[in-house]
Structure formats: C-alpha cells, structure tokens
Amino acid sequence: MVDRNSLRQLRDLLGPGGLLTPESGLAGYEVGARYDTGRAAFVARPASVAQVSRVLSFCCRNGIALLPQSGNTGLVAGSTPDMSGLQGILSLDRLREPFELDYDNRTLRVGAGVRLSEINARMRDAGLSLPIDLGADPCAGGMAATNTGGARFLRFGDIRRNTLGLTVVLANEQGTILELGGELRKDNTGPDWKQCFIGTSGAFGVIAECVFNLERLPVQTAAAYLVPRSDDHVMPLLHAMEERLGFHLSAFEGMSGAAIGHALAHVPSLRNPFPGAAIPDYVLFAEVSRSWPRRENEQPLEAFLEEVLAEIWERAGQPLADAFTGRPDEMWALRHALSEGVKSAGRLVAFDLAFRRGDVMRFRSHMRTELARQFPEVEICDFGHVGDGGVHFNLVVPRAAEATDELIDRLRETVITAAVEEFGGSFSAEHGLGRRNQPFYDRYEDPRLKRLAAAFKRATSPAPIGAVILG
Amino acid sequence: MVDRNSLRQLRDLLGPGGLLTPESGLAGYEVGARYDTGRAAFVARPASVAQVSRVLSFCCRNGIALLPQSGNTGLVAGSTPDMSGLQGILSLDRLREPFELDYDNRTLRVGAGVRLSEINARMRDAGLSLPIDLGADPCAGGMAATNTGGARFLRFGDIRRNTLGLTVVLANEQGTILELGGELRKDNTGPDWKQCFIGTSGAFGVIAECVFNLERLPVQTAAAYLVPRSDDHVMPLLHAMEERLGFHLSAFEGMSGAAIGHALAHVPSLRNPFPGAAIPDYVLFAEVSRSWPRRENEQPLEAFLEEVLAEIWERAGQPLADAFTGRPDEMWALRHALSEGVKSAGRLVAFDLAFRRGDVMRFRSHMRTELARQFPEVEICDFGHVGDGGVHFNLVVPRAAEATDELIDRLRETVITAAVEEFGGSFSAEHGLGRRNQPFYDRYEDPRLKRLAAAFKRATSPAPIGAVILG
Numbered sequence: 001m002v003d004r005n006s007l008r009q010l011r012d013l014l015g016p017g018g019l020l021t022p023e024s025g026l027a028g029y030e031v032g033a034r035y036d037t038g039r040a041a042f043v044a045r046p047a048s049v050a051q052v053s054r055v056l057s058f059c060c061r062n063g064i065a066l067l068p069q070s071g072n073t074g075l076v077a078g079s080t081p082d083m084s085g086l087q088g089i090l091s092l093d094r095l096r097e098p099f100e101l102d103y104d105n106r107t108l109r110v111g112a113g114v115r116l117s118e119i120n121a122r123m124r125d126a127g128l129s130l131p132i133d134l135g136a137d138p139c140a141g142g143m144a145a146t147n148t149g150g151a152r153f154l155r156f157g158d159i160r161r162n163t164l165g166l167t168v169v170l171a172n173e174q175g176t177i178l179e180l181g182g183e184l185r186k187d188n189t190g191p192d193w194k195q196c197f198i199g200t201s202g203a204f205g206v207i208a209e210c211v212f213n214l215e216r217l218p219v220q221t222a223a224a225y226l227v228p229r230s231d232d233h234v235m236p237l238l239h240a241m242e243e244r245l246g247f248h249l250s251a252f253e254g255m256s257g258a259a260i261g262h263a264l265a266h267v268p269s270l271r272n273p274f275p276g277a278a279i280p281d282y283v284l285f286a287e288v289s290r291s292w293p294r295r296e297n298e299q300p301l302e303a304f305l306e307e308v309l310a311e312i313w314e315r316a317g318q319p320l321a322d323a324f325t326g327r328p329d330e331m332w333a334l335r336h337a338l339s340e341g342v343k344s345a346g347r348l349v350a351f352d353l354a355f356r357r358g359d360v361m362r363f364r365s366h367m368r369t370e371l372a373r374q375f376p377e378v379e380i381c382d383f384g385h386v387g388d389g390g391v392h393f394n395l396v397v398p399r400a401a402e403a404t405d406e407l408i409d410r411l412r413e414t415v416i417t418a419a420v421e422e423f424g425g426s427f428s429a430e431h432g433l434g435r436r437n438q439p440f441y442d443r444y445e446d447p448r449l450k451r452l453a454a455a456f457k458r459a460t461s462p463a464p465i466g467a468v469i470l471g
Numbered sequence: 472m473v474d475r476n477s478l479r480q481l482r483d484l485l486g487p488g489g490l491l492t493p494e495s496g497l498a499g500y501e502v503g504a505r506y507d508t509g510r511a512a513f514v515a516r517p518a519s520v521a522q523v524s525r526v527l528s529f530c531c532r533n534g535i536a537l538l539p540q541s542g543n544t545g546l547v548a549g550s551t552p553d554m555s556g557l558q559g560i561l562s563l564d565r566l567r568e569p570f571e572l573d574y575d576n577r578t579l580r581v582g583a584g585v586r587l588s589e590i591n592a593r594m595r596d597a598g599l600s601l602p603i604d605l606g607a608d609p610c611a612g613g614m615a616a617t618n619t620g621g622a623r624f625l626r627f628g629d630i631r632r633n634t635l636g637l638t639v640v641l642a643n644e645q646g647t648i649l650e651l652g653g654e655l656r657k658d659n660t661g662p663d664w665k666q667c668f669i670g671t672s673g674a675f676g677v678i679a680e681c682v683f684n685l686e687r688l689p690v691q692t693a694a695a696y697l698v699p700r701s702d703d704h705v706m707p708l709l710h711a712m713e714e715r716l717g718f719h720l721s722a723f724e725g726m727s728g729a730a731i732g733h734a735l736a737h738v739p740s741l742r743n744p745f746p747g748a749a750i751p752d753y754v755l756f757a758e759v760s761r762s763w764p765r766r767e768n769e770q771p772l773e774a775f776l777e778e779v780l781a782e783i784w785e786r787a788g789q790p791l792a793d794a795f796t797g798r799p800d801e802m803w804a805l806r807h808a809l810s811e812g813v814k815s816a817g818r819l820v821a822f823d824l825a826f827r828r829g830d831v832m833r834f835r836s837h838m839r840t841e842l843a844r845q846f847p848e849v850e851i852c853d854f855g856h857v858g859d860g861g862v863h864f865n866l867v868v869p870r871a872a873e874a875t876d877e878l879i880d881r882l883r884e885t886v887i888t889a890a891v892e893e894f895g896g897s898f899s900a901e902h903g904l905g906r907r908n909q910p911f912y913d914r915y916e917d918p919r920l921k922r923l924a925a926a927f928k929r930a931t932s933p934a935p936i937g938a939v940i941l942g
Contacts (some may be wrong), residue, residue: 358575
C-alpha cells in the first residue's frame, strides 16, 4: 500500500488532475489491450518532463514502484500493473508537447503521450509521415519503449531506425533528465546511449520525448494477393518481387487461410476476395507504393504491379497458383482484421515470433505436424510479415472449456522451444518486453548479458520501474 | 616496453605469422591513412575469434594495452598507435572468415577483416550489396567500430542501420566472447547491446564478426549537377527533389567550388564539367538509382531525372542557376577526388561535422564571414552530404609555412566551437571516435554520460583498449 501521506505529496507535486487514486476509478489504466487486468496504487499524470523527474525522484526516495504507461495498447503486459496494488502507474498521457516539426530536416520532436494517428494526421499536410504501420494506435513513448515494428518494416524499418533522439528520465533519487541524441542524422560523438532505452520497456528509464525521422508520405499505392503454389514457392516469390519491384515493395505479408476465415466471419463488412469464396491455405499480400503523385510518362502503379505479376506467373517453376490486385484499402482492412478475427474464434494463445526469412514457412510446416500430433484441439491461425521474418503465430482453442491453464502452458512451451531452440528464432519480435515474456528472457538470455543489464540498471535507474526485470 | 617473455608467449599463442615485432617492420600498421604515425610494441594477428579471445585475455592479465585495427583507413586516429611504443596492435586483418551469405534473408555474416570492396565484389552475382559508399576501402570491423556513413546515407543509412549482429570479444581476463544479435531482422528479447559496440572504436570490446543487411544492387543510375541560385535555394532544391523523386534519390551532395578546383588540378584525368570551365561557388550533386533492369514501359532514368530538373527549373523562385545530367561514374569520380584534391592544395585541417539539414548552408555562410575575418590565409574547401546534414568542412592553409601548430589549434577551436555551441552540430559525424576528437568528447559529453560510459566499461572491457577513453 502506498500511504496517504505519499499520495498527498504526489498530488501537491502534480497539481490538479495530476494524480488519480483507486477511489476515482483507474480502469482505463489498469486493463491491457489484450490480456491482463491489474491493480494500481495510483496513476500519476505528469504534464511536463520536469514533473516526470519530480515523480521519479519522489517515488525513488520513498520506495514506491512505478510502471510507465503511454497508450497502453501493448500485447505483452509491459504497461499494465500486476495484481499487487503496490505499483503506481506513471502515465505519460499528458505529455502531449512538444510537437515540433523541422521540415527541412524531416524530423519531429514529440512528447511521449502523442498518438501515432495524431502524428500522422498532423504531418499529412506537409506530405510526411512517421512510417510505422500498426493495427493499434500507440503513443510515441510506448512505441520507442517497445521498439515497435509493423507491416511496413520491410521498407521503413522499426522505431529504432526512425528514432534520432530521446529525452529520458531515470528512476534514481535525482530523477535525472538525459538528452540522448537529438535532431542530427549523423552523430558519433560518444556511445549512442538512446539505443539502450529503446525496446527495454522503461526498465532503464522513462522515455518522455522522442525525435523521429519522417518519410515522404506514400501517395500512389497498389496491392495484390498472391497464392503460392506451395510453401516452397514463398521465398522464390519474395525474391522475384524484390528483384523486379525494388524499393516499391512496402509490405510482403503472409496470412493463413484460417485467420482469413475468422476475420471474414467476425467482420461482416469485409468482402471475401477469393474466387468462388474459396479461401486458400496461405495467401501473400504485397503492397507497392510511391511517395510522389503519378507523372504523365509514368505507368500507373497498379499496371506496373500487374505486369510484374504476369511475368512471375510465366516464370519457370510456376510459383503462383493465383494472383490478383485489388483496392489497397480493402486489402489492408482484411489484413488488419485478422487479429480481432482470430481473437473472436475461441481462446487465443498468441506468439510474436521472428525467424530468418527463409525459416518462416519451414517453422510453419514443422509446427503444423507437431501441433496436429500433440494438440489436435488447437487451430493454427498465423499471419505476419514474411518480408522481415516476423510471425504472429496465433493459436486458437475453439472450445473454451478445453483451454485449461495446463494446456496453454504446454502450448507456450512447445511453440517457444521449437522457435528458439530448433529454429534460432526470437520469442519477442516486435511487441516488446513485458511480464508475458519475462520467463523466456530469464531462460534464454545469456547470463553474462543479464549481469551487464544489472550493471547498466544500477548505473541508470536503480529503483524498481517497469514491468520487466532485466538482469 | 613489452618484455620478450610476453612476446614469446603471444607468438606461441598465435602460431606462425601471427605476431609481428618492430624488428620485422610494422610500418603498414603504424601509419594512419591521413594523419598520425605511431609506434607499436607488436602486431598480433589472430586468425580466429578464439585467438582474439586468447590475445585479449593474455594482454589483460599482463597489463598490455591493445589497439584494435582492421583496414586502418580511418581519419581520426582511431586505429593507429600513439608514440609510446607501449601499445600492441590487435590487427583483425586475418579474420577473413566467415563469409556466409543467407540469400533468402538478404544478410551476410562476415569476419572483421574483410574489406568493403571484397564484400561488394562477391555479392555482385547475387544482385546484392552492402549499401555503404565511401572514398576509402575499410574492413567490416572498422566500419562497425566507427559507425561509418557515406554518400548514400540518405537512402540506405549508416552501418548501424545495416548491422543485425556482432560477435564481440571483451578486454577482460576471460577474453569473453559475446554473440549480440544475429541474422534476425526483428528481435526484441532484451537490450540491444550490440548498439553500444557500434561507433565506440573498440573501447568496450573488439568487433570480430558482423552480420550485415544487404540491399538489392542499383543497376540503373543517373546523376546531375545542380547549381543553386544562392545558398537560400539549396533546401528548396532538396525538397523539390525529394518530393518528385521519392526513394529514387540515393545521394544529394554538396561540393564547394574551391574543392572542385583542387580536385581538377590534382587529377588530370578528370574533365572540367562546367560550361566554359567556370566552376561555380557551390554545386549540388544528385544521384538517382533503381535496383531493377529498365522495363519496357519505363522511362529511362536519365530522362526521368531531366524531366524533374526541367520542372524545378520552371519553379517559382527559380532555385536553379544551372543543371545538367552526366555520366554517374564520371560525376562520382570528381566527387570522390575532392578529398585527395584538397589534401594536395596545402596543409589540410579537416572537420567531419553534421548539422540539421537546414543548418548546413547557414553554418557555411557563417564560417565564411568568420574565417575571412580571423583567418584570411585559410581557404574553405568544404564538401559533404547535404541530404543528411554531414559536412566535411575542410580547410586548407595554402602556404605550409603559415600552418603553425598555434594557427591550427586556433582554427580547430573556432570551427568546433561554432559548430557545436552556435549551431548544435556534431563534431564527429561519420568518421568515428579517435585520438583526434578525444578532446571534444572530453569537453562536450554530458558528465553523467561519461560516468555511465565508465560503468559500462567496467562491466565489459575493464582493460585498456582502443584509442579513445570514454568515461
């Protein structure tokens, strides 16, 4: 329990609206986007970096554990409190400033509490965007703390690649404020410490401000579904597309027929795009884009894509069973509905894995055999990012009664063990680190790197902060 | 002095050809590419990661300071020994394995001693390249240790962006070997520690192997010189090019007339490309490229570029005084001759600076006034990367007798002070950290970050290693 005296001091420190207590209801902060409901001792809502520093300093000196949270859209329990009721939430949702575009530099300095959708809405008139494409709508701070990736990683990379600077506040007695990097694109004047705060869920300090790279906004897009003749044809298709389309290729996704089926069933407004409504076992989704308006002498992008698909169609080995272009917005709508569709189909057991690109289909094939043998009651509803090796290996137990804790634990164990130990894959691709994947960090991280993390934590934020323990 | 007994033990440890001593001549390892000649106690040339570990362990236990070196092409004295004769050079030039292409994954695992030119020669048949474009030909390890950038940063980023994994050996009693990252493109399973070894010149450990991202090789290129009507027209020109050319734009360089003049005088095979041989005060050099062979329905790239230049020519504000396309290889030859040309013109005082893009021309204009007033004997021969804010602000003192140490010190002080304190720029953009910029690290790095570096060094490589002291 956090005592009344501490709460009063925090309230004084933060001013009106700055502190919420359980009496006033904290549900919006205590419930995660997919899993987990916890209990918070309070929610502190600093309105400036200086207030973040004062809260961290106060809590550090008074032994109060804090959990940073911005959009709370994460999927690994990195920003929802545990059930102890002892953690205070450090919400960054009032850090909505600065919002400073440097147009010449193509960079934006932004407070941790600004949503991705707002960034992109406000950058549209300048013809720029933060090129992260997600189903969710996180805030700047959370994106950096989880190093989020997304569906256009193939072309634009993750948040790490697009972050030039961070303002970080440490969980120490001083509440030290550090400026790490800034607006410069080339800068090697010392260790690039901001990298240690990206993707570490606040364990080393709280991200209060970010400087992001912006890219020219895509204004021409075209998209296609590709049905590979077999699993073995997926990589040749990716190569054929990369060879012919070059930097046009902005997404190359994979969708299982099972996931597509659930999305179509769950969202009635979606149209079944497949001939005769027959959903293939596996469908690739490719997007191409250009950031300039179509020029007079330029072939329309959809015609270009169709021509490339026709060439690939004729190719030796016939990698394609079917292919057709369509309206990119409709096609993305189906892609982005997969997650909710799968969730509606029963008890979801989700994995955010990554592999070498060549292993994506091999892992899938291996797990189909393995799960059919060990877990016949489970349906594989995977989808993901073939172009970067990311796989949302989502499993569904259709009949809720069968989804016992014991079954789910065994499933997790089987999938993670195969992914990491047999395929050299990652158990945490792009959703970040949270309580959900702490056991796998504990198991797989090199003990020497855990000791390094412990030393780094002592040197930055010795106080308890964040949902994961690195070290 | 390193005693004979230690040398004998090192020789035993490394086998034939593994240890060079001053008697056998070490000149190739002791002389830097631009500055600095030092004296080494020995050169250890391990032929495997295990041998790197044994050398580091041995030297650490026997108090022998080591300086890692791979291609020794750096410009900041990061890999040449000092004059003490007490440092041993840890040359990585025999680490020419592995050389493992994962074609499906578009990644290459490569030993620290493999040259950039060899990587790209051997990747050509696969249609791939490590997209770093430099005048020099460094090795993999040195590129990672300096976080090198180059002329195509605008499109492909620096080595940091293109590094997925590192094998690092620590300078501690165990010679600990760490695998940091690997072939995965998405991986957030813990802190991304490899980032701390990129760009820190070996101070925290020796980079022995790298896993690099590869990109499709450009096969269509076109290039143009653009003469801006004034300094104020440079940024509008960059915007106009980015808007119309999008991801085609692979370089946007700036070259001073003075630097061009010296290059043309120094390299007789270069043709003066300017009408009437009249060299403008400042010239922009833009390259566009595509990674696929020209398609039937596709406008030739040079025609596309010419059309865009014609549009910009007509633009309100008339940003262009002149513009013309040419053969990209000839144009790059001039661009890459600038460095040697400037060096031949007198005593060179070089700076590797970076700014927000909008400040590149402002800084130039400021320094022209400032240097004319304070240093009339000095000629400004700058060039660099307007598209990413990088500036090789090279100064020449034409009459060697005037280039006193005192003058050069005052010059350095004036330029760095203005760059960092007045313009918020970087004193080390892309050449890395070496003895040359140690004083500026010491002066400008936040003391709290120095303490963090000291703690990180204690936790990684407590023994003396490398040319810089971070902390």
